[in-house]
Amino acid sequence: MTSLKDHTTAGSGRVVISVDAMGGDRGPATVVAGIADSAAKNPELDFILHGPEPELAKLVAKKGIQDRVQIRHAENVVNMTDKPSQVMRNGKGTSMWSTLESVRNGEAKVAVSCGNTGALMALSMIRLRKLPGVDRPAIAILWPSRNPQGFNVMLDVGADIRADAQDLLQYALMGASYARNALDLPRPRVGLLNVGTEEHKGRAELHEAWKLIDARKDDGMYDFVGFVEGGDIPGKACDVIVTDGFTGNIALKTGEGTASLIGDLLKEAFAYSPLSRIASLLALTSLKRLKKRIDPRRVNGGVFLGLNGTVVKSHGAADATGIAAAVKLAYELARSGFGDRLAARVASAAELAQDTPNQKD
Amino acid sequence: MTSLKDHTTAGSGRVVISVDAMGGDRGPATVVAGIADSAAKNPELDFILHGPEPELAKLVAKKGIQDRVQIRHAENVVNMTDKPSQVMRNGKGTSMWSTLESVRNGEAKVAVSCGNTGALMALSMIRLRKLPGVDRPAIAILWPSRNPQGFNVMLDVGADIRADAQDLLQYALMGASYARNALDLPRPRVGLLNVGTEEHKGRAELHEAWKLIDARKDDGMYDFVGFVEGGDIPGKACDVIVTDGFTGNIALKTGEGTASLIGDLLKEAFAYSPLSRIASLLALTSLKRLKKRIDPRRVNGGVFLGLNGTVVKSHGAADATGIAAAVKLAYELARSGFGDRLAARVASAAELAQDTPNQKD
Structure with a gap:
């Protein structure tokens, strides 16, 4: 596998998305099929994929996208029935935690997961933290x-x-x-x-x-x-x-x-x-x-707003088409620099007291 | 016009519905067209129709349903923009008030109106009053x-x-x-x-x-x-x-x-x-x-539940088909004796303290 860090640091115009392979209703094969579709459509897109390495390596090889995907081993999975409070205490070592970690440390611009929404939001809040001035992050969707x-x-x-x-x-x-x-x-x-x-x-x-x-x-x-x-x-x-x-x-x-x-x-x-x-x-x-x-x-894809980093929540039952749609949304948000713009917007809102009009974002 | 009271007291199997001709978006001609459809389909159905007598008399005659409809003159109309609190104070003399009055005094089993929902509920509460044991009446719909x-x-x-x-x-x-x-x-x-x-x-x-x-x-x-x-x-x-x-x-x-x-x-x-x-x-x-x-x-037709009497709220924008559907629902509820059954059910619920199982309704 290539090191995607080279791509990102090289400023080559490549966009890296961190993807949770686990936690969806249809399992990792569907997630890999979805990112394979996305990889074929967007040549500048690379992935960090999180989950059990041996299984993911096979799936990725089968799709022939080894040079676009870096696998990060994670032993554990957050299940749909896990309570957010449990996941916050014991979530380290799960593919969901690992997926957010790549956004937290700057390797990827946006995270995508089709796991448990409550757990994903809870982990996103403790790992990425809320933007200054935001009390309750929100999930936004397109209708x-x-x-x-x-x-x-x-x-x-x-x-x-x-x-x-x-x-x-x-x-x-x-x-x-x-x-x-x-x-x-x-x-x-x-x-x-x-x-x-x-x-x-x-x-x-x-x-x-x-x-x-x-x-x-x-x-x-x-x-x-x-x-x-x-x-x-x-x-x-x-x-x-x-x-x-x-x-x-x-x-x-x-x-x-x-x-x-x-x-x-x-x-x-x-x-x-x-x-x-x-x-x-x-x-x-x-x-x-x-x-x-x-x-x-x-x-497909609810976006978590109000965090230091953008997280796209795919539907748990998403098929490959659904995963690809969530990845496409993540790609567009990463490319447009949305995360930084939103942070600037919310920061300017927090300065409300001064009442300084601020026209950027 | 015939006296519908004769029908009801005679126990002839006839069902009388009290209908508000006014307050809908399409005016009284649509309401009369709707009840004419219903009258044609249900021979045992009669109406008390509320609104400005001269106008309604013409519309009813045009449809040839004079022998099925008794008109009650009401000068005023509750508008869609009227606040419920205003209507509660000044609603006497409106077709809506008059429509509920026919249920209150027992002439009709069920009322139908396509007027302002908030005003209709407010008037229903003060004129028909809540059933003993009900704190908040509700509007139920079929989906x-x-x-x-x-x-x-x-x-x-x-x-x-x-x-x-x-x-x-x-x-x-x-x-x-x-x-x-x-x-x-x-x-x-x-x-x-x-x-x-x-x-x-x-x-x-x-x-x-x-x-x-x-x-x-x-x-x-x-x-x-x-x-x-x-x-x-x-x-x-x-x-x-x-x-x-x-x-x-x-x-x-x-x-x-x-x-x-x-x-x-x-x-x-x-x-x-x-x-x-x-x-x-x-x-x-x-x-x-x-x-x-x-x-x-x-x-078409939300039903107000929890009052001494049944009120069907038709959609404000209802056309003749919609009005006829609301009347049909009113007819079925009147015929099944729903109002009395519901009252018995709620009364038995109010006796919860005694914990007496009650199997009727």
Whole structure:
């Protein structure tokens, strides 16, 4: 195996992603298949892969990507049922810990894991630490939408079940920064999720957050559209939807579940009669286009925001296509220097007291 | 116009529904078109219709349903932007107030309105009053699902943004009762919405509610499957999803928004090329079947539970098909004697202290 450090230190334009081979529902072969796809598509991409060396070496050799992958041996695996508190105490020696270590020591720009979300967030917090000025890191995802950019950003979708008004302001700042970098929107429109758009609706902390987010729109470089509703998550009223992790997680899973039910009913509808089976053959290209647009695997990857380093959480059930999508997102964020920009943005927010407008990021 | 009172007191098997003609986005002509559809389909159905008499009389005559509809004049209308507190003070003389009055005085079994939800709930609480033992009434809806019955019940979807553990227990009891009557499930399976199915996940009040709901499953005549996630709302893990009104409202609107986005993308996909347009013609029957299955208009109608009387809240934007669906739901609930059964169920729950198992409803 080549030393990837040479690549990174040489400033050759290569991008190194640290990938956890373990902890996903489909095992390391799927992860290796995913990174092999990514490696083929992005010639400047290299990987540090974490997990049991003998097994990973075989899988990597089978895909013929030995020169793009450096393997870091890790004996243990964080399971889906492990509690975050246990993993924080006993996580050393796991592939997840090792994956974050490569970001912590600067060898890789971004980490990717499809392991246990709670454990990954807990380990990320103790190993990478929170950015100064951030109380609760958040998980942001891209959601298919009616907007021209095709996706909206929503956060938090489950890093923390609580969020006070200050946390929601930080989510607005971080989400806007993410939308600028991932969706190329110079001045994203931020909406605060509530049960109605009228100002008197909803919980007290939302009214407080409304004022904070509105007051910071200029130095945060976003527009604030005020309260938005669940229907606006896939809509075009705003580009960034801000909410607490309890509500965001349930909205995300409700949307996924609804899309999946409709997909299955559509399949049933087309299998119903000989005529409809012919129709489905004729419509195959159209349906594939639709599926590509709303396929959750294509937008696989929640991003942990608010840490010293970027972590992409892939869906636990991701297949090779899903893993490749998560790696692609990691690659784009690494290449754009997103991590540094976000840190600068949050730092400037922490200097709120001085009220100095700051236009970078 | 005939006196509908004769019908009800005569015990002729006729069912009288009180309908608010005003307050919907599309105006009274749509409401009258909807009840005309319902009247044609259900010969034993009669209506008391509330709103400005001269206008309504014309619309009713145009549809030729004068002998099925009694008009109650009401000068004023509750608007979508009116605050519930204002309506509670000044609502007398509105069509909404009058609509509830017919249920309050026993002339009609169930009320239907497509007006402002907050105002309708506020007026329902002061005019019909809460059932003894109920602290927070809830709005329950039917959600297309993978279960054999085709729908799941979810509550609360927005009556109250707060719910403590005791409220969630009442929602479980009321939701199970509704599922028994509306979906014909003798022993519905209840799930408590959370961000994960593991017992340690989520907020403290959910852990408390878990214990309360589990303890009451036998006298509540339901099974308790424990915590469920957003993906289970359209799923088959349970039949009744219990949550607070903030989370439920956002989940509902997220699901509706996602379904609507997919529907539009599907139309686009089929309009894309001549071949796909031919395909869509061939697939028309299949697609219509699918649309009927997931069309929100077909399951239009949130039901207010926990009051002395049943109120069906139709979507504000409902067209005639949507109004007819809400009336159909009202009709079925009136005919099954649901209101009395629910009252008995909640009363038996209020006697929890005695721990007397009670098997009726």
